Amino acid sequence: DVKVTQSSRYLVKRTGEKVFLECVQDMDHENMFWYRQDPGLGLRLIYFSYDVKMKEKGDIPEGYSVSREKKERFSLILESASTNQTSMYLCASSWDTRPTFGSGTRLTVV
Amino acid sequence: RKEVEQDPGPFNVPEGATVAFNCTYSNSASQSFFWYRQDCRKEPKLLMSVYSSGNEDGRFTAQLNRASQYISLLIRDSKLSDSATYLCVVNYVGAGGTSYGKLTFGQGTILTVHP
Numbered sequence: 309d310v311k312v313t314q315s316s317r318y319l320v321k322r323t324g325e326k327v328f329l330e331c332v333q334d335m336d337h338e339n340m341f342w343y344r345q346d347p348g349l350g351l352r353l354i355y356f357s358y359d360v361k362m363k364e365k366g367d368i369p370e371g372y373s374v375s376r377e378k379k380e381r382f383s384l385i386l387e388s389a390s391t392n393q394t395s396m397y398l399c400a401s402s403w404d405t406r407p408t409f410g411s412g413t414r415l416t417v418v
Numbered sequence: 419r420k421e422v423e424q425d426p427g428p429f430n431v432p433e434g435a436t437v438a439f440n441c442t443y444s445n446s447a448s449q450s451f452f453w454y455r456q457d458c459r460k461e462p463k464l465l466m467s468v469y470s471s472g473n474e475d476g477r478f479t480a481q482l483n484r485a486s487q488y489i490s491l492l493i494r495d496s497k498l499s500d501s502a503t504y505l506c507v508v509n510y511v512g513a514g515g516t517s518y519g520k521l522t523f524g525q526g527t528i529l530t531v532h533p
Contacts, residue, residue: 341521350525351462351505398461405450405509405521409461 311335312410314399320416327386329413331399339402340382342366342374344395345412351398357382389417421445422508424524431531435496439527441489441506451482453491454505456526462505465491496531503528 315330333340341356343366353366355374363374371393375383382401386393394417400407424441431437443451451468466473468480468489479492489506506524 343523348525351523353521406452406464406467407521409463411461 312399312401312408314397314410314413316413317411318414318416320418321386321389323390323417325386325389325417327389327415327417329384329386329397329399329415331382331384331401331410332380333382333401333408334380335401335403335408336379337401337403338379339407340376341400341402341407342372342382342384343398343400344368345398346395354384389415391417393417420524421522422506422524424504424506424527426525426527428528428530431496431529433496433498433531433533435531436492436494437496437529438493439491439504439506439529441491441524443487443489443506443508443522445508445510445522446484446487448487448508448510450509451480451489452507452509453478453480453489454507454523456503456505458502462523465504493529496529498531498533501529501531 312333321327339358342354343351345351352368354372357363357376360379373385397413399410422443453465454462455465456462466475468482470482472481477494481490503526505526508522510520
């Protein structure tokens with residue numbers, strides 16, 4: 309079974325802090341994704357990566373950046389956290405079009 | 419217009435009932451289609467892919483109508499454990515032709531199966 313591990317289940321950060329969300333997958337997948345999920349808005353793609361050091365903007369990249377230095381790890385960075393970034397963040401990986409998700413990080417920015 | 423639209427429900431049905439969910443998508447060039455299931459406070463998990471000819475997996479049947487840009491999921495003989503949110507997912511592979519395409523998720527349809 310593919311395992312996608314997100315480093316934190318719950319996180320509380322202050323406005324203006326730099327926040328790192330880490331994601332690791334163990335199946336040598338080339339594709340990795342970061343989504344956020346909000347009530348009434350569903351899952352929205354923030355960034356994705358199809359190879360090491362490669363990244364593409366998703367639908368809502370503003371306020372976020374990503375890093376993929378190794379194939380198994382995809383990090384989401386909030387450069388200066390704001391309250392409107394309070395959300396559930398889901399990492400996923402895939403070798404085809406069907407992603408497997410991590411269990412999510414619920415981030416609260418106060 | 420949203421790229422992928424679902425009736426959010428909630429659908430409340432008794433055990434043993436048959437229930438159907440619908441989903442429409444706006445991009446006629448979309449190429450692959452899936453249903454994901456998400457339990458409360460859990461991550462989405464792949465339920466089944468949807469093929470043009472229709473496909474079945476036990477009590478679950480998925481249908482695709484490309485002409486109407488419409489996907490459906492039918493659940494027969496509902497169980498209490500079927501209670502979840504069902505997400506319609508559509509993939510579009512653009513001119514770049516990369517394997518992952520661009521997945522778009524519907525907002526999900528909430529199903530509650532009661533005794």
